[in-house]
Amino acid sequence: MTAAANNDAMAPTHIETDVLVIGAGGAGMYAALEAAKAGASVVLADRSLIGRGGATVMAQMTVAAALGEQTPDHWEYHLSDTLAAGRGLCDERMAALLCEDGPRRLREMDGWKVGWAREDGHIKQAQAPGHDRPRCAYVDFLSTGPAVSRTLRTQLNNANGIRRIGDLMIVDIALRNGEACGATALHLTTGQAVTLAAKAVVIATGGLTGLYRRNSASSNMGGDGYALALRAGAELIDMEFVQFFPIGHLAPRLVGMDPIMWDPFRYKLGGKLLNAEMREFEQDYATQDTRSDGRYVLTRDLATYAITREVEAGRGSPAGGAYLSFQHLPEADIRSAFGPVVDRLAANGIDLAKHPVEVAPIAHYHMGGVRADETLQTRVPGLYVSGEAVGGANGANRLSGNAITEALVFGAHAGRNAAQRALQSSSTKWQPQAAGPTLDLLRSAHKRDVPNLAAVVAELKGLMADLVGPFRTEPKLRSAIKAIERLKAEIGEVPVSSAAVFDPVLVDWLDLRNMLLVAQSVTVPALARTESRGAHQREDYPGLDESWGVNQIVALSNGKIELSRSAPVTGRAAA
Amino acid sequence: MKATLAIQRGVPGETPRLESFEVAFEHGQSVLDGLRALRLVADPSLAFRFSCINANACKECMMLIDGKVDYACTVRLKEGVTALAPLPKKALIRDLVTEIAPPDERLWPRA
Numbered sequence: 001m002t003a004a005a006n007n008d009a010m011a012p013t014h015i016e017t018d019v020l021v022i023g024a025g026g027a028g029m030y031a032a033l034e035a036a037k038a039g040a041s042v043v044l045a046d047r048s049l050i051g052r053g054g055a056t057v058m059a060q061m062t063v064a065a066a067l068g069e070q071t072p073d074h075w076e077y078h079l080s081d082t083l084a085a086g087r088g089l090c091d092e093r094m095a096a097l098l099c100e101d102g103p104r105r106l107r108e109m110d111g112w113k114v115g116w117a118r119e120d121g122h123i124k125q126a127q128a129p130g131h132d133r134p135r136c137a138y139v140d141f142l143s144t145g146p147a148v149s150r151t152l153r154t155q156l157n158n159a160n161g162i163r164r165i166g167d168l169m170i171v172d173i174a175l176r177n178g179e180a181c182g183a184t185a186l187h188l189t190t191g192q193a194v195t196l197a198a199k200a201v202v203i204a205t206g207g208l209t210g211l212y213r214r215n216s217a218s219s220n221m222g223g224d225g226y227a228l229a230l231r232a233g234a235e236l237i238d239m240e241f242v243q244f245f246p247i248g249h250l251a252p253r254l255v256g257m258d259p260i261m262w263d264p265f266r267y268k269l270g271g272k273l274l275n276a277e278m279r280e281f282e283q284d285y286a287t288q289d290t291r292s293d294g295r296y297v298l299t300r301d302l303a304t305y306a307i308t309r310e311v312e313a314g315r316g317s318p319a320g321g322a323y324l325s326f327q328h329l330p331e332a333d334i335r336s337a338f339g340p341v342v343d344r345l346a347a348n349g350i351d352l353a354k355h356p357v358e359v360a361p362i363a364h365y366h367m368g369g370v371r372a373d374e375t376l377q378t379r380v381p382g383l384y385v386s387g388e389a390v391g392g393a394n395g396a397n398r399l400s401g402n403a404i405t406e407a408l409v410f411g412a413h414a415g416r417n418a419a420q421r422a423l424q425s426s427s428t429k430w431q432p433q434a435a436g437p438t439l440d441l442l443r444s445a446h447k448r449d450v451p452n453l454a455a456v457v458a459e460l461k462g463l464m465a466d467l468v469g470p471f472r473t474e475p476k477l478r479s480a481i482k483a484i485e486r487l488k489a490e491i492g493e494v495p496v497s498s499a500a501v502f503d504p505v506l507v508d509w510l511d512l513r514n515m516l517l518v519a520q521s522v523t524v525p526a527l528a529r530t531e532s533r534g535a536h537q538r539e540d541y542p543g544l545d546e547s548w549g550v551n552q553i554v555a556l557s558n559g560k561i562e563l564s565r566s567a568p569v570t571g572r573a574a575a
Numbered sequence: 576m577k578a579t580l581a582i583q584r585g586v587p588g589e590t591p592r593l594e595s596f597e598v599a600f601e602h603g604q605s606v607l608d609g610l611r612a613l614r615l616v617a618d619p620s621l622a623f624r625f626s627c628i629n630a631n632a633c634k635e636c637m638m639l640i641d642g643k644v645d646y647a648c649t650v651r652l653k654e655g656v657t658a659l660a661p662l663p664k665k666a667l668i669r670d671l672v673t674e675i676a677p678p679d680e681r682l683w684p685r686a
């Protein structure tokens with residue numbers, strides 16, 4: 001640290017840039033690259049390390065795009081599948097952008113040597129449920145996310161005009177006359193406040209599955225971006241649609257692996273779901289299913305339902321899920337399909353040929369997000385959004401493989417548009433007062449006697465799982481809304497601190513400030529939507545209701561959540 | 576089962592202090608699981624880095640575990656004492672947190 005900074009610990013460090021990108025996952029890194037390519041200066045900030053903190057680096061499976069390498073394909077076919085999965089709620093412009101631009105991004109990544117798996121000289125594309133043909137590229141073995149992250153990090157290293165700053169947690173968007181003019185942040189390793197002036201700001205903070213007890217999330221996925229956007233005056237859309245992954249790993253404790261890794265095993269090898277009586281139960285629920293593909297008896301939502309029901313009926317596995325068994329398969333088949341992964345499992349004491357594992361539904365992805373126009377600008381001028389943080393493209397349910405494509409495509413698009421706006425505006429809109437309220441908030445943090453905030457975070461995750469999980473009812477949702485209010489009152493309006501630098505208590509408090517707001521933004525529209533559609537299943541309102549073919553919009557008005565409805569956007573954007 | 580985590584704590588310029596915590600665990604749980612549990616029940620101010628928890632993808636949780644540099648999220652908890660200390664060759668921030676970001680990804684690149 002420089003002496004000047006040391007001398008005046010209370011004065012925030014100030015940084016100026018054309019484009020500020022918040023979050024360095026796939027979307028944020030791509031946004032930074034494209035913005036810099038367009039000639040803008042860029043700051044790429046992450047609360048964790050660059051390219052390491054979110055979902056992108058953890059993804060182990062596939063990326064969907066109509067490359068037509070495996071079989072002839074066209075992006076319009078990909079679009080039809082995406083719209084069908086979204087059950088009438090997709091923003092068609094967004095979905096079209098994702099599908100049309102996907103191949104371009106995957107080929108660019110290919111040129112950057114990401115290492116897509118190849119077969120007979122072409123990129124290998126696998127078939128995943130919901131896609132009408134083999135469309136999903138990947139990097140062996142289960143290395144897609146790490147490869148995507150590494151490739152983008154290398155590009156960042158080689159690019160000019162991008163300043164990368166890790167350990168920088170963005171606390172609020174700074175506004176001037178209703179326009180985004182930068183942000184205020186907490187630098188974790190020094191405990192200092194930092195203000196950032198920017199002519200355009202891109203939110204690329206990923207999803208919110210960290211709100212749930214069982215999840216595939218990293219510690220940075222409590223949904224910061226949704227809260228940043230709401231407080232800045234932007235709207236959220238489709239927030240009630242949280243995707244649960246039915247067979248997330250539950251037990252025995254498995255370390256060093258992404259908890260959704262059983263999916264590729266089931267694609268390749270089958271695998272039986274058993275209850276505590278060691279009886280297959282999928283067939284008991286399969287009659288309700290019209291879209292069975294033979295091998296995978298149940299779709300994701302039905303499998304989630306089946307496992308949840310078995311557990312409720314007292315037929316769950318010891319850890320509270322179902323058994324997943326590959327014991328009917330010869331050991332050699334398992335090894336030939338998954339080679340090195342079998343060794344990683346062995347290091348965890350798991351031998352699939354001998355013992356089943358336990359699985360359960362886990363929160364995995366968020367379809368909803370910040371509402372934006374086709375340039376990915378929110379209703380707040382100068383505030384853009386990209387990646388999983390964007391709402392609309394996937395409607396009520398997402399196809400597997402669409403999320404990484406979405407991160408790359410929307411990242412590139414938002415970065416380019418943000419740069420254009422920044423380069424067109426002659427001077428910065430920044431004024432120090434824009435950061436005032438957030439600086440005051442950070443300065444007011446002090447040690448005080450409160451409940452253990454880490455335990456409050458755990459309590460929130462528990463109540464979201466139990467009351468706002470995959471299967472919802474009015475009484476459960478109402479008690480969730482009450483409980484969230486109670487926790488809000490418990491943490492109060494003034495931040496709590498415990499140390500001068502790298503203070504996890506202050507981070508918990510700031511996280512809860514966001515998480516509680518985002519939890520409300522999920523629960524309120526979930527209560528209002530009196531039907532079952534895609535990932536939103538109401539036990540008291542089973543079945544899809546045509547009249548609910550509308551998006552719900554969440555906004556913040558005088559600190560209160562406000563709900564409205566809007567017809568899904570049809571028509572296409574030009575990529 | 577019970578594990579004892581003997582953790583080296585403090586900030587630069589301070590004599591490091593050793594604090595021991597007992598934490599209940601199940602077979603297969605990681606040192607990171609133990610540290611996260613400690614924050615819930617014993618001391619929420621304990622500082623350590625991690626992001627991905629399960630995937631061993633973020634590589635942020637490196638520390639000195641029983642004298643060896645390793646990932647807290649892949650080393651298993653054991654009965655008896657496990658000694659935890661910050662990485663010795665990196666600048667200390669606080670407790671088990673050190674400056675591990677590449678220099679050009681820091682707020683103060685010349686630090």
Ligand SMILES: Cc1cc2nc3c(=O)[nH]c(=O)nc-3n(C[C@H](O)[C@H](O)[C@H](O)COP(=O)(O)OP(=O)(O)OC[C@H]3O[C@@H](n4cnc5c(N)ncnc54)[C@H](O)[C@@H]3O)c2cc1C
Pocket residue numbers: 022023024025026027028045046047048051052053054055056057058059060061062063064144168169170171204205206207216217218220221224225258259260364365386387388389400401402403404405407
């Ligand atoms: C385990 C797992 C496996 C998956 N597998 C697949 C798959 O096979 N195929 C697929 O298509 N999709 C998959 N997904 C989904 C997909 O990975 C994500 O949707 C996608 O990577 C999101 O990219 P992103 O850049 O929008 O967000 P992320 O990659 O999550 O990045 C967000 C970044 O923002 C940072 N951040 C958050 N808040 C702040 C703040 N306040 N200040 C500063 N920085 C902040 C975070 O630290 C993080 O680095 C998977 C997801 C998970 C969790």
Ligand code: FES
Pocket residue numbers: 607625626627628629630631632633634635636637646647648649
């Ligand atoms: S927590 Fe990510 S590697 Fe250990």
